[in-house]
Amino acid sequence: MPVWLIWLIAALGLAGAEALTGDLFLLMLSGGALAAVGSNLIFDNYVIDGIVFLVVSVLLLVLVRPALKKRFIAGTGLPDRPKELEGKSALVLDRVARHEGQVKLDGEIWTARPLNDNDVYEPGDQVTVVQIDGATAVVQKVV
Known part of the structure; x- marks a missing residue:
């Protein structure tokens, strides 16, 4: 060889x-x-x-x-996507209640739940994302 x-x-x-x-x-x-x-x-x-x-x-x-x-x-790393979504407005697609719901957030469909367990949001409502919990957007009504 x-x-x-x-x-x-x-x-x-x-x-x-x-x-x-x-x-x-x-x-x-x-x-x-x-x-x-x-x-x-x-x-x-x-x-x-x-x-x-x-x-x-x-x-x-x-x-x-x-x-x-x-x-x-020295690289900045990957952006923290969940933090970027907090504070954004979302449109309720399916009724959002304690254990159910979907919203359209930043062009994507997310599972959602209300910040307060007793709140219920109906399709067409505008909500604000308070936090991202795993793959679920925690939302509250726009005031």
């Missing part, structure tokens, strides 16, 4: 293992192994391959990995 193929298999294996860890460490080693593939195709020398692997891996770990990790951590 050619040495460059061994380096390529190592690079792919390290990149695949990175998918399980998500720490970007193995991905940097995978980059070093890819550099060793190129080195082997040019020089065909085991010692040079090892040195290229070591140098490129260390450079990637020291220079690239911290910048990538910082960039990933």
Whole structure:
């Protein structure tokens, strides 16, 4: 088996293992192994391959990995959809009572229940979303 193929298999294996860890460490080693593939195709020398692997891996770990990790951590994340819906107006589609009801909220149909258990809202009523409880909108009558 050619040495460059061994380096390529190592690079792919390290990149695949990175998918399980998500720490970007193995991905940097995978980059070093890819550099060793190129080195082997040019020089065909085991010692040079090892040195290229070591140098490129260390450079990637020291220079690239911290910048990538910082960039990933700095992300704002996903929006909190339930919090965005609180305070919005909704249209009652099916009678909303203690254990039943549906409203149209932000273009979607949601199960709903009233904030006060004794309240009942009829189809066509406008209500305001007080909170989202799981997949249920807790609503009260628009005042």
